[in-house]
Amino acid sequence: MTSETGIGASVKRKEDARFITGAGHYTDDINQPGQLYAVFVRSMYPRAEIRSIDVSSALAMEGVMAAYTGADLAADGIGDLPCGWMVKSKDGSDMIQPPHPPVAVSVVNYVGEPYAMVVAETLQAARDGAEAVTADFNEIPAVVDLASAHGADQIHEAVPGNQCYDWELGDREATDAAFASADHVTSLDIVNNRLIPNAMEPRAAVGMYEAATGNYTLYTTSQNPHLARLVLAAFVNVAAESKLRVIAPDVGGGFGSKIFVYAEETAVIWAAGKLARAIKWRADRSESFLADAHGRDHRTRAELALNADGTFVGLRVKTVANMGAYLSLFASSVPTYLYGTLLAGQYRTPAIYVEVQSVFTNTAPVDAYRGAGRPEATYVVERLVETAARELGKDPADIRRLNFIQPEDFPYETPVALTYDTGDYDASLKKAIELIGYDDFAERKASSEANGKKRGIGFSCYIEACGLAPSQVAISLGAGVGLFESAEVRVDVTGSVSVMTGCHSHGQGHETTFAQIVSDKLGIPFENVDVVHGDTGRSDYGLGTYGSRSLVVGGSAIVKATDKVIAKSRKIAAHMLESTEENVDFEEGTFSVTDSNQSITFPEVAFSAYVPGNYPLDELEPGLSEKAFYDPENFTYPAGAHICEVEVDPETGKVEIVNFVAVDDFGEIINPMIVAGQVHGGLAQGIGQALLEHGIYDESGQLVTGSYMDYTMPRADDMPNFVVDTTVTPCTHNPLGAKGCGEAGAIGSTAAVMNALTDALGVVDVPMPATPETVWRAMEGE
Amino acid sequence: MEDYARVVDRFVGFGGRTLEQSGQYRILAARAVVWDALNDADVLAACIEGCESVTKLSDHRFDANITAKLGPVKTKFKATIEVSDRNPPESYSLEVSVKGGMQGFGKGRAEVELAEDQNATLLSYRVEGNVGGKLAQMGSRLITAAGRKMADGFFSRFSERWADTI
Numbered sequence: 006m007t008s009e010t011g012i013g014a015s016v017k018r019k020e021d022a023r024f025i026t027g028a029g030h031y032t033d034d035i036n037q038p039g040q041l042y043a044v045f046v047r048s049m050y051p052r053a054e055i056r057s058i059d060v061s062s063a064l065a066m067e068g069v070m071a072a073y074t075g076a077d078l079a080a081d082g083i084g085d086l087p088c089g090w091m092v093k094s095k096d097g098s099d100m101i102q103p104p105h106p107p108v109a110v111s112v113v114n115y116v117g118e119p120y121a122m123v124v125a126e127t128l129q130a131a132r133d134g135a136e137a138v139t140a141d142f143n144e145i146p147a148v149v150d151l152a153s154a155h156g157a158d159q160i161h162e163a164v165p166g167n168q169c170y171d172w173e174l175g176d177r178e179a180t181d182a183a184f185a186s187a188d189h190v191t192s193l194d195i196v197n198n199r200l201i202p203n204a205m206e207p208r209a210a211v212g213m214y215e216a217a218t219g220n221y222t223l224y225t226t227s228q229n230p231h232l233a234r235l236v237l238a239a240f241v242n243v244a245a246e247s248k249l250r251v252i253a254p255d256v257g258g259g260f261g262s263k264i265f266v267y268a269e270e271t272a273v274i275w276a277a278g279k280l281a282r283a284i285k286w287r288a289d290r291s292e293s294f295l296a297d298a299h300g301r302d303h304r305t306r307a308e309l310a311l312n313a314d315g316t317f318v319g320l321r322v323k324t325v326a327n328m329g330a331y332l333s334l335f336a337s338s339v340p341t342y343l344y345g346t347l348l349a350g351q352y353r354t355p356a357i358y359v360e361v362q363s364v365f366t367n368t369a370p371v372d373a374y375r376g377a378g379r380p381e382a383t384y385v386v387e388r389l390v391e392t393a394a395r396e397l398g399k400d401p402a403d404i405r406r407l408n409f410i411q412p413e414d415f416p417y418e419t420p421v422a423l424t425y426d427t428g429d430y431d432a433s434l435k436k437a438i439e440l441i442g443y444d445d446f447a448e449r450k451a452s453s454e455a456n457g458k459k460r461g462i463g464f465s466c467y468i469e470a471c472g473l474a475p476s477q478v479a480i481s482l483g484a485g486v487g488l489f490e491s492a493e494v495r496v497d498v499t500g501s502v503s504v505m506t507g508c509h510s511h512g513q514g515h516e517t518t519f520a521q522i523v524s525d526k527l528g529i530p531f532e533n534v535d536v537v538h539g540d541t542g543r544s545d546y547g548l549g550t551y552g553s554r555s556l557v558v559g560g561s562a563i564v565k566a567t568d569k570v571i572a573k574s575r576k577i578a579a580h581m582l583e584s585t586e587e588n589v590d591f592e593e594g595t596f597s598v599t600d601s602n603q604s605i606t607f608p609e610v611a612f613s614a615y616v617p618g619n620y621p622l623d624e625l626e627p628g629l630s631e632k633a634f635y636d637p638e639n640f641t642y643p644a645g646a647h648i649c650e651v652e653v654d655p656e657t658g659k660v661e662i663v664n665f666v667a668v669d670d671f672g673e674i675i676n677p678m679i680v681a682g683q684v685h686g687g688l689a690q691g692i693g694q695a696l697l698e699h700g701i702y703d704e705s706g707q708l709v710t711g712s713y714m715d716y717t718m719p720r721a722d723d724m725p726n727f728v729v730d731t732t733v734t735p736c737t738h739n740p741l742g743a744k745g746c747g748e749a750g751a752i753g754s755t756a757a758v759m760n761a762l763t764d765a766l767g768v769v770d771v772p773m774p775a776t777p778e779t780v781w782r783a784m785e786g787e
Numbered sequence: 788m789e790d791y792a793r794v795v796d797r798f799v800g801f802g803g804r805t806l807e808q809s810g811q812y813r814i815l816a817a818r819a820v821v822w823d824a825l826n827d828a829d830v831l832a833a834c835i836e837g838c839e840s841v842t843k844l845s846d847h848r849f850d851a852n853i854t855a856k857l858g859p860v861k862t863k864f865k866a867t868i869e870v871s872d873r874n875p876p877e878s879y880s881l882e883v884s885v886k887g888g889m890q891g892f893g894k895g896r897a898e899v900e901l902a903e904d905q906n907a908t909l910l911s912y913r914v915e916g917n918v919g920g921k922l923a924q925m926g927s928r929l930i931t932a933a934g935r936k937m938a939d940g941f942f943s944r945f946s947e948r949w950a951d952t953i
Contacts, residue, residue: 049891049920117921136888291924705917711924714858 010531014523015678020255028254032209032224037283041070042210043273044131046121046138047295048113051367051706052160053602055111055140057122063123063135068130071280072123072138073272075110083107083275086266087240088332091483092170092341100170103161103365105331107241107268113142114160115369116708117295119416122272124284126176140464147367147706151304151327154364157407161365162328169328169337169363174345175421180358187310191393197381198773199302199700200693201294201716202374206257206510208297209287210270212277219248220461223274227253227539228263228509229549230378232486234541236334243274253539254377256511260690261373262297265334266489269296271695294711299410299700300374300426302327303340303381309354309389315397315404317354322385326363326371333372337363342482343378343470343552349419350386351430351466351644357420367706373551375690375751376469383467387756392769393466396470400437401464402761406431409466412734423470426737428670433732434466436667437646437726440728446650459653460663463760467753468644471553471745474637489636490554491545492562492572494523496629496726498615500608501533508559509539512686513747514679515555519563521675522741526567528594553745556675557641557736564740565633573629574610577644579603580621581613641744643737645669649757653765658781660696660762664729667753672736672744680746684729687750693719694751695758699774707765716775806930809913812942818901818950821908823875824948825899834944836937839863846870853885857918857933858926862890877901882915891920892893910942 010016023029060072086105093099109120123134148157148167156166161475184190205224211224221244227233230251238246256263269286277284288296308321326340337498339382339708344597345359347430409430410417418423446462473479476487493505504523508515520534527534538542547559578596579586588599597604613620614629650664667684674680697717701710710716735742755773762775794841811833814821824830828843835841837854844850849868854861869882881897901910917923926933 046889049889051919116924293923294924411831703923705915705919707917707919707923709923709928714925 011525012521012675014521016517016676017530018679019519019520020510020514020516029080029205031255031257032211032226033287035211035224035254036285037193037211037213040283040285041124041126041280041283042128043122043124043276043286043475044128044135045119046123046267046271047133047292048109048118049116050113050142050144051116052114052145053142053150055109055113056143058121058138058140060121060138062139063134064151066130066134066137068126069125069134070124070282071276072121072134073108073276074121075106075108078108078272078275079106079110081275081279082242083271084241085578086268086271086331087236088337089334089397089485090338091485092172092337093210093483094170095173100337101164102332103163107271115367116706117292117369118330119268122276124276125153125281135395148365148544149368149702149706151302151325151706152368155325155362157520160367164365166439169332169365171362172345172358173343173358175358176356177358180319180321180356181358184308184310184321187318188313189311190308191311191389191396192306192308193388193392193770195305195307195385195388196772197301197303197305197449198375198694199371199386200300200698201700201710202260202262202297202300203293203543203718204258204260204262206288207288207293208263208267208269209285210273211281211283211285212274213278213283214281214413216281221249221278223270224248224249225226225251225253225270226256226263227251227512228256228259229441229547230539230541231507231547233266233270233290235486237271237274241266241271243271244278250540250542252542253509256509259511260375261300261377261551265298265372266548267296282345287546291711294716295369295708298333298370298372299329300371301381301694302371305385307385307389309393311393313398313405315394315399317352317408319356319704320348320354322348323361324359324361326361327368328357328363328365329368329370331370333370335702336370336372338484339373340381344382345728346421346423347379347468347470348386349381349421351405351468353410353414354408355420359421359423368702373430375687376748377552379469379748380691380694380752380755382753383465384756385511387465387467388759391760400442402434403581405434405466407465412558424639425468426639427734428642428644429732429734430466430644433644433668433670436732437648437666440663440668440730441648441650441666443648451651452465453652457655459655459765460650461653461761461763461765462648462650463762463764465647465753465757465760466645467749467756468642469553469708469749469752470556470640471643471748472637472641473552473554474558474640476776478637486548487636489634490550490558490562491547491634492546492559492566493523493630493632493633494563494566496570496611496614498612500529500611501535502527502529503535503537504563505537506559506563507544508555509550509633511550511607512553513683518556518675518679519560522560522563523567525566528592529607553643553747556741556743557739557745558635558637560741561637561739562633562635563634567630569631569633570629573625573631576625577610577613577620578605581610581619583769608646638738639741641672643669643671643746645753647748647753647757649754649761651758651761651765653762653780655784656723658777658779658784660775660780662692662758665725665754667750668730668732668748669749670732670734670744671746671749672733673742674731675741675743680731680742683746684750685727687748687752688727688754689719690726691751691754692724692758695755695773695775697723697774743782803930805937806914806934808934810938810940810942811825811911812946813908813909814910814946814949815906816902817906818885818908820897821901821910824945830945834941836940841917846873855937858921858929860890860921860925864885880940886907889921891918891922893922909922912938
């Protein structure tokens with residue numbers, strides 16, 4: 006059905022009606038009778054031994070119902086917050102996972118780490134109670150600087166040298182040999198700046214417990230409620246999975262930061278059981294800055310070996326990655342399997358070797374943030390490639406074309422463990438070059454110069470790997486969970502449909518995209534398809550939404566379940582039409598007997614399935630509801646070309662992005678408008694990293710960019726009018742041919758901006774974020 | 788206002804935001820008089836803005852309760868001041884620790900010197916300190932200005948005590 010609402014149509018998002026009229030239903034909108042309020046008492050020391058905590062004054066205050074410390078949770082058998090991916094070091098040893106109690110027990114290791122929770126009848130009483138908690142700390146000098154953390158004063162007893170693991174990938178000998186015989190080596194020291202996610206909706210939780218049944222319900226701001234339930238049940242021991250329902254209602258943005266199970270929702274659901282009362286907690290913005298998992302924060306030495314003609318012969322990368330004070334849920338996987346594996350980029354580099362040391366520091370935990378490892382990898386590869394082109398006097402587009410994996414090379418096995426299924430990298434680059442008007446750049450540069458401005462252009466041809474998969478491969482590499490997705494397509498008596506998915510929408514528009522797929526396939530009105538997500542009580546299972554996986558994995562599961570519905574419907578229709586399955590066609594919602602005018606509609610078939618008067622009950626069960634689980638065969642590999650043009654004011658160092666083109670190959674597209682929106686958001690975040698955003702701890706370990714006065718978020722007037730376009734090579738191994746689009750903007754854009762800026766200034770590197778001061782200093786040669 | 792955060796961003800480097808400050812004031816009183824006043828809890832209480840009380844526990848220890856505002860953070864601080872290197876009436880050092888409950892903490896070291904200057908006294912001080920918790924998160928970039936304002940306020944009130952006497 007190529008209708009206005011089917012696959013490929015820019016349908017306006019269903020969910021926007023409630024979001025833009027204030028009718029959304031977020032966790033903080035949920036209130037329960039007799040609800041209490043929780044406030045956490047957080048460490049203001051980067052590192053300290055807890056000598057004692059005294060909650061007696063808090064407990065004596067009016068309205069305070071309880072005050073708990075980490076010892077109370079531990080005494081009740083509440084376990085540590087786990088890390089879900091076991092990475093092994095070069096020597097085969099397991100990474101070291103230090104104890105991570107949800108509420109600190111004997112030590113605090115970053116500013117913002119909770120060490121007590123006060124529960125009271127009102128929020129104000131809980132705040133006052135928290136203020137009355139006193140503690141005696143023995144301050145210890147903190148380990149803050151990433152560059153020197155390895156081998157610095159040991160933070161965790163279990164972690165010598167503060168090193169979580171020392172991981173490698175690729176062929177070291179072959180790579181060293183390639184470097185030894187190369188004509189030219191380009192080297193860069195790269196800092197990938199720490200970012201703080203800043204979802205629009207802060208994290209929140211409402212925990213409920215029903216004493217009569219022993220049932221727990223947790224409303225929380227999660228990107229993956231089933232995973233939260235699994236962790237809270239199996240690792241943290243809050244309750245059996247069957248007794249715990251986790252609901253993530255409307256969630257206002259996540260960008261990865263809401264994947265993880267944190268201290269607060271853990272303590273809230275536990276305390277709800279202790280007190281048999283509903284308890285609400287909602288972070289204020291200051292808490293979000295301190296206690297949401299941060300992103301990026303790498304220091305890297307990167308080298309690219311080339312022949313004189315510009316052919317890449319080897320890539321060598323050594324990275325130190327910051328884990329923060331504890332291992333967050335997927336922290337270990339981000340600088341390894343989501344980073345090292347992407348270093349081939351779009352190129353036929355034959356030998357690649359990467360080693361990554363992940364270290365602990367007395368800062369907030371660092372984990373996946375939009376792109377998660379892939380922006381860092383793209384930044385390394387694309388900064389190197391552009392720098393190499395300049396050093397060899399090559400055109401940055403030409404050097405890329407020379408090294409691109411060609412369409413006939415697919416499937417292409419990289420030296421870093423991935424097999425790309427398809428792509429046409431030059432097609433995207435060609436389109437991007439046309440759209441930005443690369444041929445006329447020299448004229449624009451001259452015109453800028455005439456106006457006293459410096460103009461530069463920069464490329465970034467990124468690749469990413471989405472829909473983390475397949476489960477068996479990931480599990481063999483250390484993943485602690487499956488990576489499939491579930492779906493249920495439940496047809497109602499009257500032919501309307503509910504689609505239950507294990508993915509979660511917190512801004513992505515699944516309620517629209519998934520409805521387009523199902524209505525298109527079943528030939529029923531778009532309005533008649535309702536997408537249900539975010540509730541462990543309503544969908545079987547799911548891994549949620551991260552890594553641009555929802556359409557490619559979750560959408561494929563929906564296609565599978567819908568195909569099962571169609572298959573059963575065809576049998577019912579054949580019976581009703583007194584024909585055979587083989588002779589019944591299904592098109593645009595109507596079953597018809599081949600070469601006849603006999604037909605029956607999908608809703609009529611559905612009605613017959615539930616009111617089985619005329620129905621083959623001897624062959625078929627009544628009802629029309631099908632489930633499917635889909636485990637991908639491979640990652641998907643979205644790729645594209647981003648080109649950025651900047652203009653720098655030499656007087657002030659202010660950088661203006663004057664032109665930005667993103668041409669992406671996301672495979673087949675269901676809703677172009679949603680895709681464009683995803684790209685715009687990603688670009689803003691990638692450009693934000695390049696020019697504005699920086700999470701900074703001072704040398705003592707205090708977060709000094711902990712509010713919007715000091716942490717610069719991108720704003721509309723920082724952004725150009727993006728030109729976004731697509732090319733299409735369909736994914737070869739999922740039924741939609743789709744590749745995923747959620748992170749591409751943040752992955753590709755950062756390097757394009759910095760390549761443009763370094764081109765404008767004629768310097769090798771400028772540290773991110775390129776604030777006016779940084780740029781001005783770079784121009785002054787400082 | 789639109790570029791305020793950006794302007795601020797320029798002042799944020801990789802290094803810590805340690806408060807370092809020094810100053811000199813000419814006070815129209817004899818050195819011994821100034822020294823005694825500096826060790827008088829009532830005088831100190833009267834001169835510190837937002838001070839609710841100063842208790843002198845010994846020549847070496849003062850406790851104070853102060854309400855102060857640093858950027859958006861206004862809170863009650865409990866301060867303890869340990870006096871060391873006491874060399875009357877010429878100099879002493881102060882170890883200052885302030886605690887503001889959930890709003891954060893500050894700590895620092897000050898060195899104060901008094902020199903005779905005809906009928907007056909030249910008071911020089913040098914302070915080094917840092918803040919933690921919400922004070923650092925919300926107000927660290929304001930701390931130098933706030934420290935300067937507090938010191939100037941203190942010494943102008945302190946000096947005014949003798950403004951009419953000479």
